[in-house]
Amino acid sequence: GAVVSQHPSWVICKSGTSVKIECRSLDFQATTMFWYRQFPKQSLMLMATSNEGSKATYEQGVEKDKFLINHASLTLSTLTVTSAHPEDSSFYICSATPWTSGGFFSTDTQYFGPGTRLTVL
Amino acid sequence: GENVEQHPSTLSVQEGDSAVIKCTYSDSASNYFPWYKQELGKRPQLIIDIRSNVGEKKDQRIAVTLNKTAKHFSLHITETQPEDSAVYFCAASKVKGNQFYFGTGTSLTVIP
Numbered sequence: 001g002a003v004v005s006q007h008p009s010w011v012i013c014k015s016g017t018s019v020k021i022e023c024r025s026l027d028f029q030a031t032t033m034f035w036y037r038q039f040p041k042q043s044l045m046l047m048a049t050s051n052e053g054s055k056a057t058y059e060q061g062v063e064k065d066k067f068l069i070n071h072a073s074l075t076l077s078t079l080t081v082t083s084a085h086p087e088d089s090s091f092y093i094c095s096a097t098p099w100t101s102g103g104f105f106s107t108d109t110q111y112f113g114p115g116t117r118l119t120v121l
Numbered sequence: 122g123e124n125v126e127q128h129p130s131t132l133s134v135q136e137g138d139s140a141v142i143k144c145t146y147s148d149s150a151s152n153y154f155p156w157y158k159q160e161l162g163k164r165p166q167l168i169i170d171i172r173s174n175v176g177e178k179k180d181q182r183i184a185v186t187l188n189k190t191a192k193h194f195s196l197h198i199t200e201t202q203p204e205d206s207a208v209y210f211c212a213a214s215k216v217k218g219n220q221f222y223f224g225t226g227t228s229l230t231v232i233p
Binding site for chain 1 (some may be wrong): 153155159162163164165166167169172208210214216219220221222223224225226228
């Protein structure tokens with residue numbers, strides 16, 4: 001229970017191109033999804049909070065025009081890295097919070113996707 | 122905003138010994154404290170959590186304690202095994218809003 005998937009698991013792109021990463025909750029509906037960035041041997045840095053049907057809330061220092069977030073349904077959020085540069089290379093992880101509690105699901109916690117390794121050449 | 126500190130950053134223990142990781146938080150309104158285990162290149166996995174109305178919670182070899190007055194909480198792993206080797210993150214959250222503030226992580230190595 002509480003499975004979150006991400007696609008793709010890894011991507012290599014050229015500098016200047018855009019990359020879209022999908023985050024899906026497979027067995028629950030998610031009111032809120034979160035996007036994190038993680039550098040090697042470092043903690044998870046929250047980039048933005050994504051609520052279905054509304055604009056994402058970005059953390060201070062995160063460029064909203066560069067990291068476009070769309071949360072079109074209760075099971076899908078997408079992160080688009082626009083005009084990617086080598087410094088955007090990182091491990092991007094999403095998480096999701098269930099709409100309701102029950103069984104495996106807790107509305108208190110976040111369930112994480114497997115991450116997407118982005119390499120910009 | 123919330124500030125979560127985690128210690129130690131690295132920890133090595135012999136197999137069978139106990140491991141303790143400590144976190145402190147700054148916002149007294151935080152009331153939910155999960156612990157995640159992350160293996161290299163993989164997703165963080167929730168291993169245990171505690172809410173502010175509880176002082177201790179145990180699940181087999183893993184336990185978490187919370188001291189609300191002092192604003193600190195700890196993860197205790199007993200009878201450690203090599204497969205416990207991973208990076209462990211603590212987090213603090215006000216359940217309403219659900220935003221997590223993560224500690225900096227502890228790299229645990231269990232030596233066979």
